[in-house]
Amino acid sequence: MFIKCIFQSRFMSAKQVWVMRDYQKCSGCRRCEIACSLYHEKKIWPEASRIRIFMLAPGLEVPHLCAQCHDYPCVESCPTKPKALSVDEKTGAVLVDSKLCISCRKCIEACPGRVPFLHPATRKSTICDLCNGDPQCVKACRETGFNCLSLVQYEKGQGEALYHRVYAKPPKNITEGLSKLIFGEKMEV
Numbered sequence: 001m002f003i004k005c006i007f008q009s010r011f012m013s014a015k016q017v018w019v020m021r022d023y024q025k026c027s028g029c030r031r032c033e034i035a036c037s038l039y040h041e042k043k044i045w046p047e048a049s050r051i052r053i054f055m056l057a058p059g060l061e062v063p064h065l066c067a068q069c070h071d072y073p074c075v076e077s078c079p080t081k082p083k084a085l086s087v088d089e090k091t092g093a094v095l096v097d098s099k100l101c102i103s104c105r106k107c108i109e110a111c112p113g114r115v116p117f118l119h120p121a122t123r124k125s126t127i128c129d130l131c132n133g134d135p136q137c138v139k140a141c142r143e144t145g146f147n148c149l150s151l152v153q154y155e156k157g158q159g160e161a162l163y164h165r166v167y168a169k170p171p172k173n174i175t176e177g178l179s180k181l182i183f184g185e186k187m188e189v
Contacts, residue, residue, distance in 0.1 A: 016092035017133050018152045019051075021063050021167060023178055025148040028053055028061035032137035032149060036128075039136040047120045050128040051137045054171035057187050060178045063148060065137070066115050066128040067168035068092055074127065077110035084125065092154075093130035101125050112168040 033049040041048050051065040074094060078085040084100035085107055087093070094116075101124040107116045108125070119126040128135075141149040179187035 016068075016154045017130055017135070018068055018092070018154060019065060019128070019130070019135050019138055020150045020152045021065075022148050022150070023060075023062060023174060024182065025146045026053070026061040026063050027144065027146050027148070028055055029144055029146075031140040031144055032063060035136040035140035036131075039131055045120075048126070050126060054175070056172060056175040057179055060175050060182070060187075062171045062174045062178070063137075064113065064115060064171050064174075066094060067113055067165065068094070069112065069165060069168050073110040073112065074107035074116055077106040079104060079106060085127075088129070091130045091133045094127045095129055096125050096127055098122060098124040112165065114170050115168075 030046065030053050032051050033046040033053060034044050036049040036051050037043065037045040040050065046052070051063060054062045054064055056062070072085075072087055072094065075083065075085040075087060080100050080102060082100065084097050084102070086095050086097070088095050103118055103123050103125065105118070105125075107127070108114055108118075116125050116127045118124065135149075135151060138149045138151045141147060176186055179185065
């Protein structure tokens, strides 16, 4: 499924891709983690995957990846000169230059969803780079038939990008909201 949406950001090029999540459809199969680690690491290594599935309460699976906030607080927080984090002009994804990254964790602290993490081998910041505009996690999810993840394309110039901030929350907060929605009560996570 390919959806077109419209918004504007000072960081974006004319078109940008984004991965939308439907948390209620996630089965927790973790194929997205496998596809991501195979693409980036050339082996199955979920701990190094740029998308992660959290199950903080039974039956509530939360796919967690970069929400590409319109103001990119992770990029703004990077203290290196030049910055180790930048925004890909083609896709709008956050890119990490591991040669410049000092592993200070400021990008993790600045992220409202606490998405970036230090790679288990390199100890450098690691964030979803949208696989150069062709997210492997979306392909893997589509193959399952659950379609929890969808590829969205935005065009520059038609509004604000505040929509992304809806998804820029830690897994705990998302799980609490899901439990209220699905089970009718807030779970203590």
